[in-house]
Amino acid sequence: MQHTVTFPSGTVNYAFQCSAEELAQHANNRPIVVVTDEHIAGLYPQLRSRFKTLTVPASENSKDIRTVEKLAGDLLQMEAGRNTLLVGIGGGVVTDITGFLASVYMRGVSFGFIPTTLLAMVDAAIGGKNGVNTGLHKNILGTISQPEFILYDTNFLKTLPGEEWSNGFAEIIKYACIFDAAMFEELTKHNIGYYQGNYASLSDLVEKCVHLKNKVVLADEREKHQRKLLNFGHTLAHAVEKLYGLTHGKAVAIGMVAACIISQNRTSLDEAVTLKLKSLLQQYGLPVRLDLNVENVMSILKMDKKRTNDNIDYILLEAVGKAAICPLPLAEIEHALISYERNH
Numbered sequence: 289m290q291h292t293v294t295f296p297s298g299t300v301n302y303a304f305q306c307s308a309e310e311l312a313q314h315a316n317n318r319p320i321v322v323v324t325d326e327h328i329a330g331l332y333p334q335l336r337s338r339f340k341t342l343t344v345p346a347s348e349n350s351k352d353i354r355t356v357e358k359l360a361g362d363l364l365q366m367e368a369g370r371n372t373l374l375v376g377i378g379g380g381v382v383t384d385i386t387g388f389l390a391s392v393y394m395r396g397v398s399f400g401f402i403p404t405t406l407l408a409m410v411d412a413a414i415g416g417k418n419g420v421n422t423g424l425h426k427n428i429l430g431t432i433s434q435p436e437f438i439l440y441d442t443n444f445l446k447t448l449p450g451e452e453w454s455n456g457f458a459e460i461i462k463y464a465c466i467f468d469a470a471m472f473e474e475l476t477k478h479n480i481g482y483y484q485g486n487y488a489s490l491s492d493l494v495e496k497c498v499h500l501k502n503k504v505v506l507a508d509e510r511e512k513h514q515r516k517l518l519n520f521g522h523t524l525a526h527a528v529e530k531l532y533g534l535t536h537g538k539a540v541a542i543g544m545v546a547a548c549i550i551s552q553n554r555t556s557l558d559e560a561v562t563l564k565l566k567s568l569l570q571q572y573g574l575p576v577r578l579d580l581n582v583e584n585v586m587s588i589l590k591m592d593k594k595r596t597n598d599n600i601d602y603i604l605l606e607a608v609g610k611a612a613i614c615p616l617p618l619a620e621i622e623h624a625l626i627s628y629e630r631n632h
């Protein structure tokens with residue numbers, strides 16, 4: 289099942305319920321170089337035997353400009369020219385690095401993705417944002433450019449560890465909170481075990497998330513207004529992720545709870561919603577609290593990409609399925625974090 293979506297920066301061909309075996313069809317005789325991580329290369333040795341393959345260590349720490357430089361050197365050594373098709377096969381770390389590398393190598397070569405984590409399938413591979421971190425700051429260097437194609441092969445999920453399923457559900461729960469109360473209700477009725485045993489429902493859920501994200505990115509690819517909504521939970525998540533060595537999904541879960549607590553004061557969100565969200569996150573194996581050092585967190589938050597002057601565009605909830613962009617003064621966020629730290 290294929291469909292194409294044309295964004296301002298490029299057209300993406302989405303191939304759902306597909307097999308990674310179909311990759312060669314998308315190359316149209318161009319030379320393919322696969323980028324993956326060492327963990328996936330070990331689990332799927334056929335990748336290395338079929339394609340020229342570059343690997344990075346399986347870690348968020350690989351999202352670093354030095355990795356991009358090293359990979360560019362490897363591409364030169366392989367004599368990879370501008371007609372090369374780079375294909376990122378992996379989780380969000382691999383897709384973020386591959387998209388960035390492809391958009392700067394020789395001023396831009398074509399690229400595609402085969403996401404292999406649930407998180408990358410529903411979020412990281414979609415939308416054209418790619419990039420690397422700088423020190424403790426997430427995604428500081430990057431570009432917006434769309435992959436030519438995204439191939440969905442859910443068979444990869446058979447080897448995905450349970451913790452990574454939870455991380456993927458953090459982003460799925462995020463979509464439900466900001467856009468889709470019915471999806472939120474559906475999620476409350478199931479758990480990870482249900483979706484692991486029911487790939488048809490899982491594929492439906494993945495496609496629904498792809499559709500929700502594409503709709504927002506189509507309207508606002510460069511994040512001037514409504515794309516900001518997708519950052520629900522992410523302002524705090526990006527500040528604590530590297531600081532406390534959390535996975536992205538866990539950091540987002542904690543960030544969503546904090547955003548709900550701030551919403552209770554700012555948008556009069558019913559406290560019952562915060563409690564429902566907490567219990568849903570726990571149902572999917574995600575954390576809902578974190579002991580944090582407010583001063584350290586604030587020093588990272590100050591460099592948030594959503595900051596203008598002394599305000600950060602914080603994404604708050606008004607109800608399940610309804611989010612709003614609220615410019616919050618840094619001092620108010622600091623105050624909220626102090627009371628979160630004391631009371632949660």
Ligand SMILES: NC(=O)c1ccc[n+]([C@@H]2O[C@H](COP(=O)([O-])OP(=O)(O)OC[C@H]3O[C@@H](n4cnc5c(N)ncnc54)[C@H](O)[C@@H]3O)[C@@H](O)[C@H]2O)c1
Pocket residue numbers: 325327328331346347348351378379380381382384404405407408411412413414415416417418426444445446447448449452455536537
């Ligand atoms: N560009 C975007 O719009 C966007 C959106 C959301 C998240 N992200 C980024 O994505 C990253 C997180 O992505 P992630 O959660 O996929 O993490 P990840 O890429 O680190 O993958 C998590 C782990 O799962 C392993 N793995 C991957 N596929 C596997 C499989 N099929 N079987 C077994 N193991 C497998 C990996 O080797 C790794 O150890 C973060 O850096 C985050 O900032 C980007």
Ligand SMILES: [Zn+2]
Pocket residue numbers: 411459522536540
């Ligand atoms: Zn995210």
